Amino acid sequence: MDEQDYQQYKDVYKDIGLVIPENVFSYITDVDGKTMTHFEKEWAKNAKANLKHHMKKGGWINDGFGDIARDKAVISIGAGPSYNRNVDTLYALSTTDGIKDFEYQDFITIASNHQVKPCFEKGIIPHFAIVGDSSANLKSQLDVGEVGKHTILIANLIADPDVVSAWPGPVKFITNKNEKILKVIEDHDGKPYDPQRCFVGGGNVLNLSFMIAVGLFRTSAWMCVGNDLSFPRSDDKDERRQGFYADGDYSTNIKSKRDEAKDDLSWMGFEFSDNIIQTPRPYVNFKIFNTSNQMFVYKAWLEASALLSWEKGSKYTIYNCSEQGILGMVLKEDAQDPDKYKEKFDHNNWLMMDEIAKNRWRTYKLEDAAKEFIGAKNYLYSRQQGVLMQ
DSSP states (O other), X not given: OOHHHHHHXXXXXXXXXXXXXXXXXXXXXXXXXXXXXXXXHHHHHHHHHHHHHTHHHHOBTHHHHTTTXXXXXXXXXXXXXXXXXXXXXXXXXXXXXXXXXXXXXXXXEXXXXXXXXXXXXXXXXXXXXXXXXXXXXXXXXXXXXXXXTTSEEEEETTSOHHHHHTOOSXXXXXXOOOHHHHHHHXXXXXXXXXXXXXXXXXXXXXXXXXHHHHHTSOXXXXXXXXXXXXXXXXXXXXXXXXXXXXXXXXXXXXXXXXXXXXXXXXXXXXXXXXXXXXXXXXXXXXXEEEEOHHHHHHHHHHXXXXXXHHHTTOOOEEEXXXXXXXXXXXXXXXXXXXXXXXXXXXXXXXXXXHHHSTTTEEXXXXXXXXXXXXXXXXXXXXXXXXXXXX
16 A cells, blocks of 8 residues: 555544554554465365365355344454453353343353353353454364353354354355455355455454444443453563463464564553542553553554545444453554654553543443443333323
């Protein structure tokens, strides 16, 4: 992508540089191109196998799942260290809202491949699990036993077929717009695959679940937990690896040669403070976290995608309920100059997305977000009933 491509984004939202500066945009484009070149053969091989062995039984998520979240919020569950702060609330929602008939439920949960087994172990039964990676080393994460037979796996068509086979429950597939993968589908089906049914992934499963929730399920509220996109600061590489995930299990990253914790990068983040003084909103402290090149890409992609879609008229609210991390933390443009390194440590040069996208991006605790969503839903319902009675 060149300068002209970046200008197209600025034409939609003139302040896009706040969340995705041009140099970051160029880096993302370059990484996407290199990733595609490196993995395309593996992706095509996996796609052929899934079409042959799994598609007939599974099918596409597009068929039958459109609009299922029209009156519901979608909660995407990531594997970041702050997941542990949300376990009790997730369990409460799973064992109260989750046992109702689906039409009366207020929440749909989607657990990332890394976090689905820890969810089951805590008695949290997600509606969906999701896997977007092509790595064969993810099989142990999806080998969950009979407890997973009622949870639907959303699998990228490029996922390893043996990983898909490990899942005990139903499987539904998605695909992106990669030309080679679309050609594989066309060869299998005997007709072109409709590109309108494709998803833009955003690099990781939480961003992919965001696109599914908003684009297909049509939710009006997307909530994420464990989406730190960062990990505790440490000069020790092993300590960074230990703090990378909520469960401390970094083994699949080592096996897949994706040692992101080796990157000693820093970015300003936030952390909710446990304050004995009751306030209308939890108190937020700014705090520096470690992150990686890839995590920063995921962060910038989600923030930019949300701002651009809102500018084009989309109507939904994002609740970042991770309670800590770098998602939603933005460096002011006038402090982005590489020569102004010291200014990056000045808290006055940072913004939260809540300030940029007021009433559309909310940094909340999950419990508060759930209460607000249910309250808003009940209010709209009561108003609707009042109009009907008149």
